[in-house]
Amino acid sequence: MESISSEVRLKVAQCFRTLSSSSADHTDVFDALETLNSYLDDGAESSSCTAAEREEFRRTHYSRTLRVLVGQLQADWTHSLSAAQRSQLWDPLFLKGPPDQALLVLLEAVTQPSAGLDRLVSVTERFLQGGRLADLLWSFCLGSVPSDSAQLRETLLARLAALPDLTANRLHPNNRPLFTPQRFYPLLASEMLAALERTCRALRDGVDCSLTFVAQTLGKVCLQGHSGPVLAVMAPRLAVCTRSDMVWQRVSWKLLQDVPERCMESVLTGLLQAADSPDAFSRIAGNLVLTNKKAEFVLTHKVLLLQYKYETRVLRTVLGYLASDRDRRPLLIQVLRSVSQAWANPSAVKHTPQEQQLYVSKALLLAASLLTDAELQELRSDLLQCLLGGMQSHLDSSAVGIRTLGLVVGECLSARMDLSGTKLKFEVQSISVQMTKVLLHMEDRFSVSGFLVLRQAAMVALTAVDSVPVTQYLTTEFYSLNYSLRQRLDILEVLALAAQELSKPAADKVTAAASGLTPYQSNSAAGWRQEVEKRIQNKTKRISKGSGQPRAGAAPNRYAPVAGYFFFPLLRNYDKPEVTFDLLGSDHLVLGRLIHTLGLFMHLAVNAPIAAQMGAALLDFVWAVRYHADPTVRRGVLFAVCSVFLSMPSQALMMDLSQQLLETRTWLADVAEADPDADCRNLAVQSLVLLDQNLKKQLQNPNGLSLEP
Template sequence: MGLGEEDPESSVAPVLALLEQLGRAPEALLPRGYFPLLGSAVLQALRRVAGSLRGGLDCSVSFVSHVVGKVCVHGRQKEILSVLMPQLTELTQSDCIWQRICWRLVESVPDRWMEAVLLGFVQSASGADALSRLLGNLVVKNKKAQFVMTQKLLLLQYGYTTAVLQNVLGYLSLDNQRRALLIKVLQELLETWGSSSAVRHSPVEQQQYISKAILICLSHLKEPEIESCRQELLTNMMAGVKCHLDSSLPQIRRLGMIVAESLSAKLNADGPVLKFQYEDDDETRELKSLLVQAAPGCGVPVPSPPHENEGADAAPPGELKGAEKPLTAAQVVPDEDSDAELDSDDDLVPYDMSEDKELKSTKAPVYIRDCIEVLTGSDDVDKWDATIKALEGLIRKNPAATREVSVELAKILLHVEEKSCIEGFAVLRQKAQVAVLTTDPIPVAQFLTSQFYSLNYSLRQRMDILDVLVLAAQEMSSSKIHGKNKQSNAQKPCIQLLPESDSSKDWRKIVDERIKSKTRRFAKGQSQAEPDSGPNKFNSVAGHFFFPLIQNFDRPLSTFDLLGEDHFVLGRLVHTLAVLMYLAANAVAVTTMGRALLEFVWALRFHTDSYVRQGLLSCISSILLSVPAAHLLEDVAELLVETRCWLADVVEKDPDGDCRGLALQNLLLMENLKKKLESAPS
């Protein structure tokens, strides 16, 4: 076929589509059969070209390049390359003529089709070695191929597998002419990795992709190449570490730690290196494994495990050496060591100490004021430990005494520091704070919310305030048993059934039993929790928790800037407001709270941090679920319409997947509320 002739594939395609719709197309002409058949024909043509070259004739493969390029640009790389790649990989292993044919085959592909062909090759290649034999130095000769391989596949797209990254970067490392591009790629990857704007605006999946590419590049670097750009790599590393550690997402922070550790170990092989503490899970192990999956001679050697019995013959599995028959002490121990062997206590049976309890010489205080004295002035570590362990129980047993000193006790617990290595100190302190707040909610809530925006508090203390407010609100809004507060389950507040011991005293239980005995049931579902025996205590105090927190967020202090570098605390604040809004569903002030929160969200809707944006979208969900729909339409109808437009924009354009999901959920909630109002009687 000449280049000026009509492309037979383009003229046949409409006919094939029509035949396929009519159900009369032969199997060989359907895509699943046609393109593998076309691949076999391409191989046959290339074999004839190879034979002609061996006979001394000049040949051109540009017509074959056009066919392969046209097929790939139509998205049929998998079908045709599944036939071509295995054969070409095998033929190029030891035949330089076939290697030259493959190089010319890809070089002759027009630029408009080059990206599709390269993408098919890097996805179908069995490894970097095979890709290098098939492509040669294409990235050095062809600018389009260089852009695709060094920019588009690595920096502009991120949906490819780790194997594709290893193929691309391994291909760049396998020839001296291409290694300069490998170093350039690493520098550009590190610039992107160290950009604060990229960390804030890029989705987590893309940052994982770039981190993997950096680690694979490191596995291919040689010492002279590292020496030539060490200072630049160190500069980018330090900038990237700061950006990642400032992120409010734990996954982003851990990615920064892993990459920084790897870079530090590679750049300072003989000096001090960075070390971080993070959770070791499957993702962490996969990232670290990329450092050792390198080309031969370039990777980091994996240390072999130490041998326990070096120099000894290996025993068969499941057997112990020398255990064929029992041996006497005289056979094993020399005469001069017999006495020492007799004194050994290895054969003594240990006592069962599983139920033993530690004897405590220090008694816990029995009064709240005694606890205050111990926490503020006692140097007795044992007494201090006993006090912090007993404090929550004392607060809940003595509510009247607690109310007399509630604010003072809340202040002490906010500032108290651990004096000994007591297990679970943070949890014990938090439970005591929650107990104080639920016992005397209004003054303690006023104190805590005022301290959140005060000077000279650490970020940890400010986040502790938010946690305590949320946990106390959860406890106060959940069910109570006979009007008594249940014990604080700080992380999982739940509704419990009435205990059996009190069932005979409860009139509701008696009535339910009578109804049950006279009711015929055909199916028995899951038992339901008993309804609350008293009103929701949080409804009457919700405003004291909520409104002080939503004020002053835009006023920077000398040690605290929510709208600046302390965006992680801002994210926690936004999530806290969302929870408080949701728990105040039946409060009198819920409409006022919803209007204030909607204005707060509107002011921050374009925040650059994804964690903050997730909290803002959660606030929208809480407003839609808590505030009556009629009140929303009466009070904030105009702002609600603008919010809907913003949510639609988030669904389409936000780089964070969680934000897009939350925005879509909010749009569905709005639709449901609209339908509910339309169906309601006027």
């Protein structure tokens, strides 16, 4: 053995002298490179060296050989190498030898000032692209690393996990794409999977393997904050492979068991976010929570009670994992007890953020939903104590959100606990009408900047969120006693703005912020004309038209189901004069605003099932005041008529209102010709155009049902 060592040492030393000599012939240099290559794996068929000599070279001389090559990058002979010679003589020395030593030398050379940087970067890139990381990991799995030591492992792990940072510091702004975190860490994950695949094959063949280094690599990159891209690649693959393969399950479980304790939290939290279901996480992790104290702490305490940044999906994964195995279910009960105590703790309710309380509430309800009836009976007294104490703690809070959270959790938890079928039911939204009443009567006693706009925005928001009770209250109060004309006009404006809010798609919804709300001007004839013109343009068919805006995505109309609550109550008492309110008499300003608001409700109800009924009622209402002396009222009547023609289905318009249409057409013609107000004449002309379009459509297809208004 000593003779083999001496012989290899002498040959290698002679090669080094040749490479380092400035007067050496290029032929001697090429021979020296061939000799060094013969000691690597691809020289196994050569008769110039034995297996023992190759092993000695790999163990003792390989790293020094690479450093000599790096030091000679500025030598004349390196520049005389052709591309083919580099590929055959120089590159293989970095790509065919022990991958751990090669990677360390390459990263050391790339990250420090050295000659031939481009050459080193290219070889490093080929090293990564050629699957050498998988070879490196596999060599540690087999225990075949020539010079393995704790110091070597730690250095290699540090360099491997920080490779993107090391190369970026040296190569910026000319870093290679493969060295960026977005490319390198998914590549490293794929190489770890390849090493695990080789491990599974070896185990089937009866070969023992170690996953310690792979687990250390996984833990290191996750600890440094790269669990997302790594486990996004590994988790789906592990979930598939462990579905029916027991060997893969053993390998996956052992991989996580060997993760260092200080890295366990980073790996598990990343895996929880990457796993697509509790079953997938269970197959990958096995009973790790029962065998590893750090894993138990993370999964049963820290993720549930100390952190609240995760999505609800992560909570479902954790709790579903605990519930999916008989041996782990005692931990689910333990978790439910600790979470319920945290939820009911008065100090926690007072001093923890509302987001964390919502997170704990979700965990409590999800855990309770996973209990069997027998487990629920066992925990009934604990849960009842939690329910009573927790609700009291939440209801004592001054924050509306905390109180609401207590009511919702109490409602859901009582429904889960009570096996007899009875449950608590709370009215969480019953304050909307009271708030609207307060706002309607509120006065600006303290000269608040933007008071009117803010008050209006709040009432619009309440009406849009809780439409039916608030609308019923406002429409009733409109005809009540002891209201000023200003308050009645406020009611109409709030209803109009809320109806517009509800009719908009969710993506285009106008928020209730003060900057987003402006009182609509019902007396603006220009605004009416623009609206009617817009609808006429939409109904007019053209042979060609320039490119317009992209179509908005389909979204439900939230106004259509509640349109009747806005519309019909305002038609009930208009002809009953009160002591302080005479709609058909002196209060014609409110009458004009009312008619315009009803026309707006009609306009927004296009395609709603109730549109035909609303149109018939609106025409009956405005017919009595069509010759009103105030032009504001006449404009409102004409706008309402236009809205009926625009929003009612053509078939319903012709069939239900056929008798009124001829008389309406005659009246519109008279207004268009003789009304003293120019705006009224223009609106009458537009109404005639709409009516003629509907008549023409029905005459062209008298038996067809039109689905368009």
